[in-house]
Amino acid sequence: MNSTRFLLLAALALLLASCVGGRLLLSADNTRYPVSLSPALHSPGGKLLSEADYYSVGTFKRDYERWSVFWSFIPLSRLERDISADLNAAISAAGGEAAVNLQVNVGNNNLNRLLSFTLLALMPITPSVHRVSVTADIVRLRD
Numbered sequence: 729m730n731s732t733r734f735l736l737l738a739a740l741a742l743l744l745a746s747c748v749g750g751r752l753l754l755s756a757d758n759t760r761y762p763v764s765l766s767p768a769l770h771s772p773g774g775k776l777l778s779e780a781d782y783y784s785v786g787t788f789k790r791d792y793e794r795w796s797v798f799w800s801f802i803p804l805s806r807l808e809r810d811i812s813a814d815l816n817a818a819i820s821a822a823g824g825e826a827a828v829n830l831q832v833n834v835g836n837n838n839l840n841r842l843l844s845f846t847l848l849a850l851m852p853i854t855p856s857v858h859r860v861s862v863t864a865d866i867v868r869l870r871d
Contacts, residue, residue, distance in 0.1 A: 752794040752860050754832065758812035761819045762826040763864070769826055771869070786822030786866040788830075790814050794858045811862060824866035833861045 756763055762770060769777045790811065795804035819827055835858075 753808045755810050756812050764828045765830050782867040782869050785824045785868045788818040788864040792860045796856050822866040827864040830864040
C-alpha cells in the first residue's frame with residue numbers, strides 16, 4: 729500500500745513538474761516596414777491590399793529561446809524580446825517592403841522532451857528551455 733501510494737505521488741509530481749511551462753514576450757514595435765499577421769496589407773496610402781497586389785521576395789525565419797530554472801520561475805534569459813532589428817535586417821536584405829503571414833510557434837526542444845520522462849524534471853536546478861519560432865513572408869508591392 730505504501731509503495732503504491734509513493735508511486736502515485738511520484739508520478740503526479742513528475743507530471744506537474746513537466747507541465748510548468750514558460751513564456752517569452754515578443755514585440756516588433758520598432759520595425760521600419762509594415763508587418764501583418766495575415767495576407768492582408770495596407771499600402772503607404774492606407775488602401776487595403778490583397779495577395780494580388782504584392783509578390784514574395786523572401787522568407788523570414790528566426791528561432792528564439794528562453795532558458796530558466798526552478799521550473800521556469802527563475803529566468804536565465806530575457807523575458808521580453810524585440811524582434812524589430814531581425815525583421816528590419818531580413819526585409820532589407822531581401823529587397824522587400826513588408827512582411828505578411830507572420831506566424832509564431834512555441835514548442836519544447838529535445839532537452840525538455842528528454843527531461844520530461846526522467847526524475848530530473850523534479851529537480852529545480854534542471855534547466856527548462858522553450859523555443860519560439862517566428863516565420864513570415866517578405867514581400868514587395870507590384871508596380
